[in-house]
Amino acid sequence: MAYPYIHPSETRVLSKHFGEPEARTLKGWEARGGYEAARKALSMERSAVVDEVKASGLRGRGGAGFPTGVKWSFMPKKTDKPHFLVCNADESEPGTFKDRELMRWTPHALIEGLLVGAYAIHAEHAYVYIRGEFFEAAQIMARAIEEAYEAGYAGKNVFGLGVDIDITLHLGAGAYICGEETGLLNSLEGRRGEPRMKPPFPAISGAFRFPTAVNNVESLIAAAHVVLNGAAWYKQWGTEKSTGTKLFCVSGHVKRPGNYEVPLGFNFKEFIYDVCGGTPSGRPIKAVIPGGSSVPILTGDELDIGMDYEAMAAAGTMLGCGSVIVMDDTTNIVKQVRRMVDFYAHESCGQCTPCREGTTWAAKILRRIENGRGQPDDLETLLQISENMSGKTICVLSDAAAAPITSSIEKFRGDYEALMAPVPALAAR
Amino acid sequence: MAETSNAPETVTCTIDGMEITVPKGTRIIDAAAMAGVDVPHYCYHPSLSAPAQCRMCLVEVEKVPKLVPSCSGTVADGNVIHTQSEKALQAREGVLEFYMVNHPLDCPVCDQAGECKLQDYISAEGPAMGRGKEPKRVLGRDDFGGDVLFYADRCVMCTRCVRFMREVAQDERLTVVQRGSRAVIDTFFEEGLEGNLWADNIVDLCPVGALVSKDFLHKARAWDLDRTPSVCPNCSQGCNVRLETRDNQVMRIKPRPNAEVNDHWMCDYGRLNYEWINRGARIEAPLVMDGGRHVSVSWSQALTRLADALRDSTAGVRAVVSPFAANEDLGTLRRVLETVGGGTGVFRCETGEEVPLPGFPTLKLRTDRAANVAGAEAFAFTRAGGTDGTGGIDDVAGHDGVIFVLGDELADAPADFGSRATLFVYVGQFLSPAARNAHFVLPSTTFAEMEGTFTNVQRRVQRFWPALQVPGMARPAWQVLGVLLAGISEDAQVPGTAAEAFAALGAVGAGFAGLGYDDLGAMGRVLPQLGALAEAGD
Ligand SMILES: Cc1cc2nc3c(=O)[nH]c(=O)nc-3n(C[C@H](O)[C@H](O)[C@H](O)COP(=O)(O)O)c2cc1C
Ligand code: SF4
Ligand code: SF4
Ligand code: SF4
Numbered sequence: 033m034a035y036p037y038i039h040p041s042e043t044r045v046l047s048k049h050f051g052e053p054e055a056r057t058l059k060g061w062e063a064r065g066g067y068e069a070a071r072k073a074l075s076m077e078r079s080a081v082v083d084e085v086k087a088s089g090l091r092g093r094g095g096a097g098f099p100t101g102v103k104w105s106f107m108p109k110k111t112d113k114p115h116f117l118v119c120n121a122d123e124s125e126p127g128t129f130k131d132r133e134l135m136r137w138t139p140h141a142l143i144e145g146l147l148v149g150a151y152a153i154h155a156e157h158a159y160v161y162i163r164g165e166f167f168e169a170a171q172i173m174a175r176a177i178e179e180a181y182e183a184g185y186a187g188k189n190v191f192g193l194g195v196d197i198d199i200t201l202h203l204g205a206g207a208y209i210c211g212e213e214t215g216l217l218n219s220l221e222g223r224r225g226e227p228r229m230k231p232p233f234p235a236i237s238g239a240f241r242f243p244t245a246v247n248n249v250e251s252l253i254a255a256a257h258v259v260l261n262g263a264a265w266y267k268q269w270g271t272e273k274s275t276g277t278k279l280f281c282v283s284g285h286v287k288r289p290g291n292y293e294v295p296l297g298f299n300f301k302e303f304i305y306d307v308c309g310g311t312p313s314g315r316p317i318k319a320v321i322p323g324g325s326s327v328p329i330l331t332g333d334e335l336d337i338g339m340d341y342e343a344m345a346a347a348g349t350m351l352g353c354g355s356v357i358v359m360d361d362t363t364n365i366v367k368q369v370r371r372m373v374d375f376y377a378h379e380s381c382g383q384c385t386p387c388r389e390g391t392t393w394a395a396k397i398l399r400r401i402e403n404g405r406g407q408p409d410d411l412e413t414l415l416q417i418s419e420n421m422s423g424k425t426i427c428v429l430s431d432a433a434a435a436p437i438t439s440s441i442e443k444f445r446g447d448y449e450a451l452m453a454p455v456p457a458l459a460a461r
Numbered sequence: 462m463a464e465t466s467n468a469p470e471t472v473t474c475t476i477d478g479m480e481i482t483v484p485k486g487t488r489i490i491d492a493a494a495m496a497g498v499d500v501p502h503y504c505y506h507p508s509l510s511a512p513a514q515c516r517m518c519l520v521e522v523e524k525v526p527k528l529v530p531s532c533s534g535t536v537a538d539g540n541v542i543h544t545q546s547e548k549a550l551q552a553r554e555g556v557l558e559f560y561m562v563n564h565p566l567d568c569p570v571c572d573q574a575g576e577c578k579l580q581d582y583i584s585a586e587g588p589a590m591g592r593g594k595e596p597k598r599v600l601g602r603d604d605f606g607g608d609v610l611f612y613a614d615r616c617v618m619c620t621r622c623v624r625f626m627r628e629v630a631q632d633e634r635l636t637v638v639q640r641g642s643r644a645v646i647d648t649f650f651e652e653g654l655e656g657n658l659w660a661d662n663i664v665d666l667c668p669v670g671a672l673v674s675k676d677f678l679h680k681a682r683a684w685d686l687d688r689t690p691s692v693c694p695n696c697s698q699g700c701n702v703r704l705e706t707r708d709n710q711v712m713r714i715k716p717r718p719n720a721e722v723n724d725h726w727m728c729d730y731g732r733l734n735y736e737w738i739n740r741g742a743r744i745e746a747p748l749v750m751d752g753g754r755h756v757s758v759s760w761s762q763a764l765t766r767l768a769d770a771l772r773d774s775t776a777g778v779r780a781v782v783s784p785f786a787a788n789e790d791l792g793t794l795r796r797v798l799e800t801v802g803g804g805t806g807v808f809r810c811e812t813g814e815e816v817p818l819p820g821f822p823t824l825k826l827r828t829d830r831a832a833n834v835a836g837a838e839a840f841a842f843t844r845a846g847g848t849d850g851t852g853g854i855d856d857v858a859g860h861d862g863v864i865f866v867l868g869d870e871l872a873d874a875p876a877d878f879g880s881r882a883t884l885f886v887y888v889g890q891f892l893s894p895a896a897r898n899a900h901f902v903l904p905s906t907t908f909a910e911m912e913g914t915f916t917n918v919q920r921r922v923q924r925f926w927p928a929l930q931v932p933g934m935a936r937p938a939w940q941v942l943g944v945l946l947a948g949i950s951e952d953a954q955v956p957g958t959a960a961e962a963f964a965a966l967g968a969v970g971a972g973f974a975g976l977g978y979d980d981l982g983a984m985g986r987v988l989p990q991l992g993a994l995a996e997a998g999d
Contacts, residue, residue: 207640224637229513229533382618382637382644383514389559392642396595413592420555423527424516 035137037288039307043269045277046253047293050137056172058179061140067185069260070147074193076259081152085255087263089275093130094120094211094248095324095353097274097341100255106235107153108243116244117150117158118220118234119252121173122204122211124163126325126375127355130279131249133291135162135169138253139176143199145252147190148259150197153245157198161216164206174201208379212427213246215381226381227427248353250279269295274340274351284358285311294339296351301335304358315360319444323352325372326432328439329365349439365444366451369436370398376433387430390421394437406452411441474540489531490518493544500544501553501582503619503668505532508725508821509628515619517556517582521546528552550586557587563598563642564669565614573670575683579617600645605635606653607660608675608729613645616671622646622663629726629820630659646671658816658826661729665715674713676733681705681712689928690717692915694738694785694908695731697829699917699985702727704738704909704928711735711909711928721984722921726818728826738909738929744892745933748902755902760934764941767886767901768948771801776862776883778804781854782842783868783889784831787913788922789959790905790938791833792966792973794867794888795840797942799969800950801863806842809869810834811850827918832908836916838991839970854878858895867938868905871895888938904935911937912959914981916988923985924978 035051038044054060061067073081086101107115119142123131135142146158162170177199180186186199202220204210210219214228217239238244247255254276258266267275274296280303283289287309294303304310304320311317317332322339327350337343344351359368377391394417397410418434425431441448470485476496483492488511490500503515511532519528523541528549536542543549560579568574600613623635623646634654638647654660664672686705693700693714700723703715714735716727747763748755758766778798782791798804810831817825830850838844846853851873857864858878864885870893871878878895879885887899896902908915910929914922939962946953956962960978967974972988980986 209640225640229530377641380641382640382642383512385514385516385556385559385618388618388642388644389562393559393562393593393595400595407594409592416555420552420559424519424552424555426514 036290039288039292041298041302041307042293043277043295044293045257046134046138046141046250046279047291050133050291052137055138056136056140056176058140058176058183058185061138066140067144067191069256070144070185071191071193073148073256073259074151074191074195078152078154081148081259084263085152085258088258088266089263089270089273090251090254090258090266091274091341092248093250093254093278093353094213095125095326097351100247100251103235103247104149104152104245106233107245108235109154111154114157114242115153115155116239116242117146117153117155118213118216118239118244118246119146119149119158119160119249120211120213120216120246121160121162121166121169121249122216123166123249124208124211124379125353125355126372127281127283127321127357128324128353129281130291130354132163132166132169134249134253134279135166135173139173140180141253141256142173142249143176143180143186144256145247145249145254146199147186147197148256149245149247149252151195153243155245156196157200159220159239160199160201161210161220162201162203163211164204170201170203177201207381208375209381209427209429212429215427216246217244224381226383227429229426271297271338271340271342273342278339278354280339280354280356282308282356282358284356285313285315285317285360285363286358287312296340297338297343300337300339303339304335304356308356308358311358311360313360315362317358318361318363319359319365321355321357321359321436323350324355325357325375326350326428326435327352328435329443331443332361364402365440365447366398366402369440370395370402372436373398373433376429380429380433384425384430386421387425387433390417390430391433393417394421394433398437401448401451404451406448408452410452411445411448415441472536472538472540474536474538474542476542477544483536485535487536489520489522489529489534489536489540489542492536493520493531493542498544500531501578501586502532503578503617504621506621506666506725509621509624509666512620512624515556515617517553519549519552519556520544521549553582553586554588557583558592560617561587561591562593562595563614564617565597567615570679571612571615571670572673572677572679573615573667573683577670578668598642603647604653605648605660605672606655607657608733609654609660609664610673610675610678611646612671612673615669616646617669618644618646619668620646621666621668622672625663625666626654626657626660629662629818630657631819632657634660635663658728658730659726659818661732662716662726665725677713681707686712687928688715689926691909691925691928692832692917692923693727693731694832694915695734695830696728696827697832697834697918698723698731698825698827699832699915699921699923700727700731700824701923702731704735706928709930710739719984721823722917722919722923723824724821726821726824728816728818728824730826738907740891743890743932743935744902744904745935747904747934748899750900755897760936760941760944763901763903764944764948768945770884770900771863771945771949774801774863774884777860778802778863778865779857779860780804780806780842780865780867781857781869781871782806782808782837782866783870784808784810784829784834784837785908786833786837786868786938787908787911788833788836788839788916788966788970788973789913789962790867790942791836791840791842792970793939793942793946793956793962794865795842795969796953796965797946797949798865800946800953804863804865806865807845807853807857808834808837808842809846809850809853810844812848829918832915832917835918835920836914839916839920839972839988840966841969841971866896866899888941890935903938903941904933905938905941906931906935910935913937913939914963914978917985920972920988920990921985922976922981922988924981
């Protein structure tokens with residue numbers, strides 16, 4: 033038991049070296065078998081790398097769960113114009129803190145992932161777009177990139193294998209919307225962080241309008257493991273369609289909050305009650321957000337499901353980026369939802385009318401309800417605002433803001449109504 | 462598909478039940494317009510990029526799960542598109558309701574009222590009742606520099622203004638600052654839009670009353686204005702415009718689209734330089750010199766006496782004309798001059814720096830700051846005087862034969878101008894000191910009071926229509942001179958209409974032969990260049 037807490041039911045593939053400061057150095061990393069994966073990838077055919085990752089079934093860990101190998105296979109095969117790999121290290125989804133830990137403890141693992149990904153898609157330049165507030169992680173990454181350059185593991189003629197791959201670390205300025213891949217690309221180019229209309233997708237017109245693949249930190253690191261050990265090895269974990277292991281970030285009312293790595297498909301109830309130890313007070317769980325603030329809420333009774341993309345979808349929510357927020361029965365759901373919608377209102381880039389106006393309007397109504405001044409028709413209005421915000425905008429931030437409103441009204445209507453009662457029952461909290 | 466053809470590839474789709482075939486790659490919103498369907502929109506503008514951000518133009522395309530923004534979605538073969546389906550209408554109603562979350566609804570004091578896209582779409586498709594209970598955002602107003610005033614609360618964040626400055630003016634003076642509902646349009650520096658010649662186009666582009674003209678501020682309500690298609694008189698570009706009038710005054714000038722001349726734009730110099738059209742103290746009756754002083758007479762008396770005087774004259778003729786006069790006026794004068802044995806004529810034109818519009822370089826504020834320099838040249842009048850449009854008429858001033866002045870006010874002429882002339886005819890609008898020496902003073906209309914044409918710098922002949930009432934007995938010069946011509950020439954007919962006056966210009970105007978108003982079309986018609994005509998022996 034080291035790194036704040038390690039549970040025996042974990043399967044530690046990506047997080048194996050968390051808590052070992054020596055793993056941060058190139059020397060320490062190589063002593064742990066580091067750079068074998070990248071070396072192997074760069075000696076393979078580029079298409080074989082893509083095929084291996086495709087065969088592993090690895091799905092993007094940034095939230096949408098799109099298969100990583102398939103995304104790479106969309107990149108043009110021609111190399112007449114520059115291609116770019118962009119690693120999405122903006123990690124701003126409330127409740128998420130896995131990429132930060134991956135970069136803090138195993139920066140060279142990400143560099144390996146970058147080499148593998150860049151090589152696979154014919155990119156000679158990889159960017160790491162890192163969240164501006166991640167000072168420590170950024171410093172560690174910068175040092176590791178320096179070491180890699182010094183060792184000849186980045187830049188010209190990587191590993192002496194005749195492949196050029198430059199790596200640039202780019203700090204964001206603290207906007208959630210710059211985690212959305214096209215908003216990220218605009219920000220990277222020095223423009224306002226505003227998501228772009230798709231199509232064209234980044235694989236056709238991405239960074240600086242050139243073909244680009246955007247991959248999450250965890251996706252790239254997992255891809256390096258896949259290349260080293262093979263698709264079949266990776267598929268020993270998980271379910272048929274959700275393969276491998278994944279980091280889950282747990283916060284809220286649990287005894288042991290933190291990052292845990294388990295195979296996809298792991299039982300969610302067991303995860304919360306056993307791995308995380310249940311609520312600190314032993315009080316019943318009222319609600320759980322299973323995949324980051326952007327996904328619909330589950331009630332405490334809906335937890336007996338698998339932690340994989342399909343099971344979560346069947347339960348009406350999403351695995352997202354694996355950020356689990358647990359709330360016990362002392363929680364004022366209206367306040368939590370208001371808090372989240374405030375966040376989205378603050379973070380909306382403001383391009384699309386439904387998102388720009390809908391988030392602020394909904395936040396204002398929620399605040400009024402929270403303060404005990406709700407009116408009977410407010411819930412209907414909120415539901416319609418959510419409906420008008422969903423599926424109608426350039427990016428899905430708008431949908432993400434609507435999801436907690438709709439699901440909380442559906443599942444916790446009582447909380448809202450209690451606040452509207454003549455003597456608001458929960459307003460005091 | 463085996464044979465190759467040069468015809469552009471087309472696709473066929475159905476829009477609101479109407480089948481339409483359009484070139485491949487046509488945007489849904491444009492295809493809909495071709496089918497006669499106006500899809501509501503704010504951020505889209507045909508001459509700007511389409512960011513698809515207002516979400517107002519969402520339409521339903523069968524077999525596509527999400528609603529499609531019709532400004533960026535292109536038509537695919539076989540698409541069945543519904544702009545009025547329940548789903549599309551509900552989405553658009555939702556968007557309109559969202560605008561109301563912060564819009565101040567100060568229509569009673571807003572200059573845009575009556576021509577506001579928020580009013581229009583709300584009344585067409587918006588919710589009947591507002592549900593907003595929350596206080597609205599209050600931002601106030603800001604002087605953006607130049608002629609532009611910004612009422613931040615009314616802004617619908619369509620970013621048309623930002624994109625115009627970036628893409629068309631190519632002078633980034635505006636930007637969106639902040640994000641979410643805190644986002645506002647702002648200028649970068651203290652000077653804001655000051656000094657950019659094209660900035661007022663953003664007032665036209667703004668779909669609401671967020672950007673308004675200082676010049677027009679609280680001057681008139683949109684619904685009280687009469688709008689007349691016209692041509693900007695202020696330089697030789699000939700931007701297509703509307704004269705917007707009330708109480709027989711031009712209140713403002715707005716551009717009319719012409720893809721070959723000015724696209725949707727015009728310059729601030731041309732737009733704001735209209736007070737001269739409203740100038741009062743006009744000559745309102747024909748005057749004849751009788752015993753050393755002017756007496757007002759009827760038109761028939763004036764023109765009969767003038768015809769008699771001209772018929773007997775054998776003296777040489779000199780003319781001074783205005784490059785603001787219509788082709789019809791200049792050409793008819795040329796016909797008169799030919800009839801009395803020819804004569805030389807000059808025009809004076811103020812000139813200035815040429816300023817192109819970078820995103821549409823066909824459009825430039827031209828060096829010649831008058832609309833019909835090319836027309837004057839086509840009728841063989843030659844340039845005289847300096848860059849400020851004065852001087853160059855000293856030899857005419859002392860001429861001892863016949864002098865014709867058409868439209869030139871002679872403001873800079875010596876007080877004894879024409880005093881040695883055997884016959885001095887002044888056709889114009891203002892009784893300047895020099896004009897007081899004329900034997901005949903014949904009141905004529907400005908371009909704004911008549912139908913006619915200008916020839917622009919491309920030699921494009923473009924029509925304009927009367928927007929203002931004629932003062933007193935003033936008449937278009939072509940009519941005055943046309944009657945005179947019939948009085949001195951056996952074969953000349955009196956032209957009954959501007960069209961007839963125009964059709965008779967062929968003999969005297971290079972390139973005008975055989976042309977009628979019907980040949981000019983909506984975009985005007987370009988005459989062959991003078992050089993080309995000379996080579997062809999015209
Ligand atoms: C509003 C919004 C915020 C996002 N933030 C992040 C983020 O912080 N990190 C991330 O990896 N992906 C984020 N995404 C998802 C990215 O758009 C993109 O799908 C992802 O980076 C792709 O990488 P993957 O395929 O490896 O998951 C966000 C998406 C949206 C709509
Ligand atoms: S949905 Fe919201 S965050 Fe996304 S592009 Fe539109 S306004 Fe910006
Ligand atoms: S000021 Fe007018 S043109 Fe500019 S963004 Fe606002 S509404 Fe659009
Ligand atoms: S460019 Fe010339 S014609 Fe066009 S608006 Fe300006 S002054 Fe008028």
